[in-house]
Amino acid sequence: xxxxxxxxxxxxxxxxxxxxxxxxxxxxxxxxxxxxxxxxxxxxxxxxxxxxxxxxxxxxxxxxxxxxxxxxxxxxxxxxxxxxxxxxxxxxxxxxxxxxxxxxxxxxxxxxxxxxxxxxxxxxxxxxxxxxxxxxxxxxxxxxxxxxxxxxxxxxxxxxxxxxxxxxxxxxxxxxxxxxxxxxxxxxxxxxxxxxxxxxxxxxxxxxxxxxxxxxxxxxxxxxxxxxxxxxxxxxxxxxxxxxxxxxxxxxxxxxxxxxxxxxxxxxxxxxxxxxxxxxxxxxxxxxxxxxxxxxxxxxxxxxxxxxxxxxxxxxxxxxxxxxxxxxxxxxxxxxxxxxxxxxxxxxxxxxxxxxxxxxxxxxxxxxxxxxxxxxxxxxx
Numbered sequence: 001x002x003x004x005x006x007x008x009x010x011x012x013x014x015x016x017x018x019x020x021x022x023x024x025x026x027x028x029x030x031x032x033x034x035x036x037x038x039x040x041x042x043x044x045x046x047x048x049x050x051x052x053x054x055x056x057x058x059x060x061x062x063x064x065x066x067x068x069x070x071x072x073x074x075x076x077x078x079x080x081x082x083x084x085x086x087x088x089x090x091x092x093x094x095x096x097x098x099x100x101x102x103x104x105x106x107x108x109x110x111x112x113x114x115x116x117x118x119x120x121x122x123x124x125x126x127x128x129x130x131x132x133x134x135x136x137x138x139x140x141x142x143x144x145x146x147x148x149x150x151x152x153x154x155x156x157x158x159x160x161x162x163x164x165x166x167x168x169x170x171x172x173x174x175x176x177x178x179x180x181x182x183x184x185x186x187x188x189x190x191x192x193x194x195x196x197x198x199x200x201x202x203x204x205x206x207x208x209x210x211x212x213x214x215x216x217x218x219x220x221x222x223x224x225x226x227x228x229x230x231x232x233x234x235x236x237x238x239x240x241x242x243x244x245x246x247x248x249x250x251x252x253x254x255x256x257x258x259x260x261x262x263x264x265x266x267x268x269x270x271x272x273x274x275x276x277x278x279x280x281x282x283x284x285x286x287x288x289x290x291x292x293x294x295x296x297x298x299x300x301x302x303x304x305x306x307x308x309x310x311x312x313x314x315x316x317x318x319x320x321x322x323x324x325x326x327x328x329x330x331x332x333x334x335x336x337x338x339x340x341x342x343x344x345x346x347x348x349x350x351x352x353x354x355x356x357x358x359x360x361x362x363x364x365x366x367x368x369x370x371x372x373x374x375x376x377x378x379x380x381x
Contacts, residue, residue: 003027007081009040009088020047025091038076039092043085054085061087063143064166067133071126073154073162093311094156095304096164101150101216103303113254115299116216117280118291122161123153123209124277130166131202131273144200148208149189150215155300157308159293188223192236192264203266206273210261217254218246222262236264253283 003010009026016023026040048054058078065075077088095103097119104111127148133141145152145166152164191207194200214222223238225231243258244250257279263269270276284290301308359369 037091039089041087045083069129071122073164092154092156092162096151097153098150114289114291119161120213121277121280124273126163128273145205148205159297187231203269214258218243220246
């Protein structure tokens with residue numbers, strides 16, 4: 001399998017295209033066979049031309065890179081290659097909660113309340129860590145996610161919960177996009193104070209998590225409307241029905257947790273994510289079933305059994321790095337770049353393919369194979 005070289009990374013395959021970036025599964029390689037799968041988020045070239053966006057994106061991403069927590073997706077690198085700004089981040093083998101909920105619904109399985117609460121507890125822990133983060137001088141960084149949605153909550157095949165895209169939501173808001181469905185979907189999770197143009201603090205993320213958790217537990221969309229204006233009015237003025245309206249058997253303690261997180265007045269919500277996590281964990285500790293990561297892992301694996309096997313085949317393959325095309329080169333597959341002094345050359349297609357097959361068979365990079373051939377030629381010419 002051939003992978004496009006992107007700086008020190010090898011792009012393996014495209015995972016998704018968002019409103020501002022293309023997202024790739026990539027691999028970083030090093031000495032003695034070292035390799036690590038990561039995710040590269042490449043900002044689209046046309047978006048990179050917007051200076052206000054770029055500056056805010058860089059500032060927010062640098063803040064997010066300071067976050068190191070088991071429930072937050074780690075950022076490893078931030079930079080620019082050619083005309084592309086990018087973030088290199090932790091690769092999480094798993095699925096986001098939007099896909100998990102949909103997969104469960106397609107199988108006719110209501111998503112278990114206990115799993116929803118466990119995941120929300122982990123999200124609370126990650127949020128509280130980020131909200132409380134200070135700089136090297138002890139000054140609060142006042143980090144707010146602003147985009148706590150099912151798509152930004154991942155569950156790995158091992159049952160670990162991770163929050164994605166910390167710190168880039170504010171920059172994303174500067175980018176106009178034609179993806180109306182995507183924008184409207186995110187709109188449903190925005191807090192009333194954000195929609196009213198007020199300053200968002202940690203309680204805004206708590207409201208968004210409350211919306212997410214409400215939908216996981218009840219199976220019903222909390223805020224909806226035919227237009228953006230209708231959705232906004234639903235959030236700022238609409239009535240929030242207690243979740244027991246849809247799930248009469250719901251424990252009262254769980255209903256209290258949800259309604260506290262969904263208070264439209266921030267002063268009436270949980271003061272911080274730790275308070276919400278404490279109440280969730282207190283309920284689960286006394287409940288008849290307290291799920292572990294293993295329980296959650298087994299449930300997710302059953303939902304995506306076939307997809308897991310396909311992904312293992314892809315990520316387990318040896319990847320041959322193909323450098324970017326030379327200026328004026330018609331085909332990137334004919335270009336070879338060796339190490340050391342960066343000698344570049346164009347090869348006929350049939351020779352390139354043959355060499356690639358030999359390199360792959362011997363588990364070598366193409367440049368290493370060519371180096372061996374040259375050494376052999378110089379020795380016996």
